[in-house]
Amino acid sequence: MAQKTVDTTKRAVPFDRANVPGPKMAKPVKAELAGKLISKAKRPLLIVGTPGADTGIPEIIKTFNSNNIPVAATGSCLKALKQADVEATYVNLHALVSYLKDPKWKGFDGNGNYDTAIFVGHTYYYASQLMSTLKNFTTIKVISIDRHYHPNAQLSFGNLNDDDFRTALKIVAAQLEQNPS
Amino acid sequence: MVLKKGRFIIEDLENVQINIGNITGAKVEEEEDKKEEAHGPTIAPGIHGLRDWDRRLLSRYEPVYSPICDLCCYCTYGKCDLTGNKEGACGINMEAHQAREAMVRTITGASAHAGHGRHLLHYLIERFGADHPIDVGPSNIKAPNTQTVLGIRPETIGDFIPVLNYVEEQITQLIATAHAGQEGSALDFDSKALHAGMLDHVGMEVSDIIQISCLGFPKSDENAAFADIGMGLIDSDKPVLLVIGHNVAAVTYIIDYVEENDLVDKIEVVGLCCTAIDMTRYNISAKIVGSMAKQLKYIRSGIPDVIVVDEQCIRGDVLKEASKLHIPVIATNDKIMYNLPDRSNDDINSIMDDLVSGSQQGVLLFDFDKIGELAPELTLKMAPIRKEKGYTALPDDEEFKRLTSSCTQCGACVINCPQGLDIDVAMTAAAGGDLTLFEILHDKCIGCGRCEEDCPKGIPVLDVIEKAAQKVIREEKGKVRIGRGQIGDPEIREEGRNLVLGTTPGIVAIVGCPNYPDGSRDIYEIAEEMLKRSYIVVTSGCSAMDIGMFKDDDGKTLYERFGGRFSKGNLLNVGSCVSNAHITATTIKVASIFAGRNIDGNYEEIADYVLCRIGAVGLAWGAFSQKALSIGTGCNRMGIPVILGPHGPKYRRAYIGNPYDPEKWNILDARDGSSHLMEPAPEHLLISAETKDEALPMLAKLCFRPGDNSLGRMIKLTHYIELSEKYLGELPDDWHVYVRSEADLPLAKKEMLLKILEQEHGWEINWKKKKIIKGPFRRPDVSFQPTNVPGLCKGVSV
Numbered sequence A: 001m002a003q004k005t006v007d008t009t010k011r012a013v014p015f016d017r018a019n020v021p022g023p024k025m026a027k028p029v030k031a032e033l034a035g036k037l038i039s040k041a042k043r044p045l046l047i048v049g050t051p052g053a054d055t056g057i058p059e060i061i062k063t064f065n066s067n068n069i070p071v072a073a074t075g076s077c078l079k080a081l082k083q084a085d086v087e088a089t090y091v092n093l094h095a096l097v098s099y100l101k102d103p104k105w106k107g108f109d110g111n112g113n114y115d116t117a118i119f120v121g122h123t124y125y126y127a128s129q130l131m132s133t134l135k136n137f138t139t140i141k142v143i144s145i146d147r148h149y150h151p152n153a154q155l156s157f158g159n160l161n162d163d164d165f166r167t168a169l170k171i172v173a174a175q176l177e178q179n180p181s
Numbered sequence B: 001m002v003l004k005k006g007r008f009i010i011e012d013l014e015n016v017q018i019n020i021g022n023i024t025g026a027k028v029e030e031e032e033d034k035k036e037e038a039h040g041p042t043i044a045p046g047i048h049g050l051r052d053w054d055r056r057l058l059s060r061y062e063p064v065y066s067p068i069c070d071l072c073c074y075c076t077y078g079k080c081d082l083t084g085n086k087e088g089a090c091g092i093n094m095e096a097h098q099a100r101e102a103m104v105r106t107i108t109g110a111s112a113h114a115g116h117g118r119h120l121l122h123y124l125i126e127r128f129g130a131d132h133p134i135d136v137g138p139s140n141i142k143a144p145n146t147q148t149v150l151g152i153r154p155e156t157i158g159d160f161i162p163v164l165n166y167v168e169e170q171i172t173q174l175i176a177t178a179h180a181g182q183e184g185s186a187l188d189f190d191s192k193a194l195h196a197g198m199l200d201h202v203g204m205e206v207s208d209i210i211q212i213s214c215l216g217f218p219k220s221d222e223n224a225a226f227a228d229i230g231m232g233l234i235d236s237d238k239p240v241l242l243v244i245g246h247n248v249a250a251v252t253y254i255i256d257y258v259e260e261n262d263l264v265d266k267i268e269v270v271g272l273c274c275t276a277i278d279m280t281r282y283n284i285s286a287k288i289v290g291s292m293a294k295q296l297k298y299i300r301s302g303i304p305d306v307i308v309v310d311e312q313c314i315r316g317d318v319l320k321e322a323s324k325l326h327i328p329v330i331a332t333n334d335k336i337m338y339n340l341p342d343r344s345n346d347d348i349n350s351i352m353d354d355l356v357s358g359s360q361q362g363v364l365l366f367d368f369d370k371i372g373e374l375a376p377e378l379t380l381k382m383a384p385i386r387k388e389k390g391y392t393a394l395p396d397d398e399e400f401k402r403l404t405s406s407c408t409q410c411g412a413c414v415i416n417c418p419q420g421l422d423i424d425v426a427m428t429a430a431a432g433g434d435l436t437l438f439e440i441l442h443d444k445c446i447g448c449g450r451c452e453e454d455c456p457k458g459i460p461v462l463d464v465i466e467k468a469a470q471k472v473i474r475e476e477k478g479k480v481r482i483g484r485g486q487i488g489d490p491e492i493r494e495e496g497r498n499l500v501l502g503t504t505p506g507i508v509a510i511v512g513c514p515n516y517p518d519g520s521r522d523i524y525e526i527a528e529e530m531l532k533r534s535y536i537v538v539t540s541g542c543s544a545m546d547i548g549m550f551k552d553d554d555g556k557t558l559y560e561r562f563g564g565r566f567s568k569g570n571l572l573n574v575g576s577c578v579s580n581a582h583i584t585a586t587t588i589k590v591a592s593i594f595a596g597r598n599i600d601g602n603y604e605e606i607a608d609y610v611l612c613r614i615g616a617v618g619l620a621w622g623a624f625s626q627k628a629l630s631i632g633t634g635c636n637r638m639g640i641p642v643i644l645g646p647h648g649p650k651y652r653r654a655y656i657g658n659p660y661d662p663e664k665w666n667i668l669d670a671r672d673g674s675s676h677l678m679e680p681a682p683e684h685l686l687i688s689a690e691t692k693d694e695a696l697p698m699l700a701k702l703c704f705r706p707g708d709n710s711l712g713r714m715i716k717l718t719h720y721i722e723l724s725e726k727y728l729g730e731l732p733d734d735w736h737v738y739v740r741s742e743a744d745l746p747l748a749k750k751e752m753l754l755k756i757l758e759q760e761h762g763w764e765i766n767w768k769k770k771k772i773i774k775g776p777f778r779r780p781d782v783s784f785q786p787t788n789v790p791g792l793c794k795g796v797s798v
């Protein structure tokens, strides 16, 4: 069956209307391109928040595992991720952004810090505010493949309804499968 | 001859006997000398007085900035785009600007409490006299923060005059540093913020101690009475007088008038926010509506017949909203004047006439006697008029149906809701007759009204939510043990040892405002979980109220289920916002009473002791205000870590430890100044969590201290492991770093954990003796004297 498509670049306005940080705001990105960029990243890290435990999402996150992309389980999503057989490491999101901006941090595997942070399944305002740390104080590329437009990322989906969001995630996953790292 | 003062010379004495009763001058000097010797090095420190301590803290717990805006618009050189840590036209970069922004907010919070304290002090001195004695209950250390910061031991309320003078002077110096074109170092802005936080605890302490001493509030009373709380407990058939704010001075006159004129059964005097807490401390007949999140909701219900406001955390639109429903507003404090006419010099009857007729929507009144009489009498007059007209903003059933059906599910309200609540989905369900989604949403809604600002259909969304949730609102009936004030010295004497040794796993202070991420039930559940685990749970302000809103299956609130003593497994409501000073004060008292540390003017040593020894942690789960930031920052300087809810990073900075970096975790042994690598304990100083389930294991973890003995560490580790397993689904991946020997291991899991240590971490185990041979980077040593301050070590010159 042909993959459903969705335009993830529409409605690229901050989900919280007042969350306009400044002149530099995320470029809206298509799901296919987001998937390709993630698969090409040298040291990517998928960062999942508590709403990432919602039905069906952990299944898609598994694709990141098969592509050897490490998964950081922030908030309290770890239980659900593990139940879906996702391999993930718990870390507090606020602490994680502090580590990500520290050149001394060697990552979860001890091989060095990450160059690309991919965000999915977060409490909107919480993730947005902590992406701002990465945006302003690191050179890490932040790609948001979450349901809502994140201005503090470098690339972000626009605001999506639930169906389109899940379709978009499947497109990203398909790209990872097509371009294994 | 009586000689009081001066100098005299006696010459040519013969056969004269001289009796000297008391050489007072010499004695005073001697006492002064002794005092001089006894106090610590920082009496009333200036901005840089504790800079070394701050730098010790900030080198371990590095500031992490999260800008909420990438621009600076602070002066007319700007706006400047600071994105990516660029510099603005004045040379300040993003980091320093964020630190400045956070500092300004901390100072704002500290000023709010200090301003409150000064207002109260003026008033109470005028009413009771400067010589009115301080009485906080059974304590020799009456004002621990004051004593530690200034070296002053106040005995009367007048003794607090120089204390507030100091706080105000420092606040002025601090805010001066925020002027454009001065400080350029983020770290120094943070040191200044920590200074402001410390001042805040002094200001709060003054405020609460003087009101406790003069107004008959409970004094370290573990059995303080229970007050009613909840919208469901208010008899709206009676005239209802609503007070909102934090400064109880004017309200006491209202309560006295109501009592003296036999109106207690005829009128409901109810409160929102900390004034509500403090008026129940003054008189138990008052009722609490709830926290700040209920302000707009309760006004819109139309139930209040008169509103009295004082200061802090009061919505800017109270007058506007009240006027729509013909509720007169009496403003009583110059912090909030709403452009109202000052009627302080007018006759009560003429003010009453103007308010009843509606020719004036509100008045400014600074005369407390007049407020005391006017507010209840006006309420009695307004009630029949208002009740007859049936004033309420809530729609009737027909209108409710029309409104919910007119919703086009455009989602504009959702996009403007700070909580991102699914209002559109709930509207659809309600239009179809299903109210459950709105009933759930009601508790998560912080009552801000932002949703209404953007609805293209003009739907008054909050009113719709409140109408839909009437059934649950009627059930909002709880109980709060009223603010007990300080922890008394005898309680500290009894419990201090358990705390320092860790056999009481920790103090969890649940404080702050109601900007919760997922409704108020979270803090009730957190409190219950920690109480069952024998933590001492201390609470105050809006959090103290919300904890009392929920009941178990037997209909009991946590306050009714758990005692109010400073002892393991007890729940203590210390009081209102300003009572938060008693939390830092408690740790100071432990250092003094249990450890015999000198606290006078000795801030660094005491804070170091707290950081190394006392497992206390704050949880400001719904923190929204500047005051919450200054309270938290003051805790941080005192060595108490704080966890914020997910709105917390909007404060722009946190203090986070990096556990993988061994350079950060060196600690000294005060016996000889030797340096040791230690476990990250506590791991962070200021951090946020996304959910309740994440916060719970973090609370347990942030109670670890390098000074824990093995029994204490074992107990703390048990809770950390169990909470991680329960809420996050697995063993925490860092539990092993807190193990210094087999005696630190939870008994029930010892064997299993030893296996993991051997297999996954390569530790050497003697299985016969079940002993750890090799692995931990530090062994427990009962004589170890942990400190972060070289000057406190023997034989170390600084």
Ligand code: SF4
Binding pocket: B072, B073, B074, B075, B076, B077, B078, B079, B080, B087, B088, B089, B090, B091, B092, B180, B181
């Ligand atoms: S204070 Fe500095 S950064 Fe801010 S607007 Fe002025 S010049 Fe620009």
Ligand code: SF4
Binding pocket: B416, B417, B418, B419, B420, B421, B423, B444, B445, B446, B447, B448, B449, B450, B451, B452, B461, B462
């Ligand atoms: S009033 Fe409630 S629903 Fe409306 S925007 Fe505020 S939090 Fe959201």
Ligand code: SF4
Binding pocket: B406, B407, B408, B409, B410, B411, B412, B413, B414, B423, B424, B427, B454, B455, B456, B457, B458, B459, B461
């Ligand atoms: S903004 Fe108004 S019309 Fe749009 S979804 Fe919300 S309530 Fe409905």
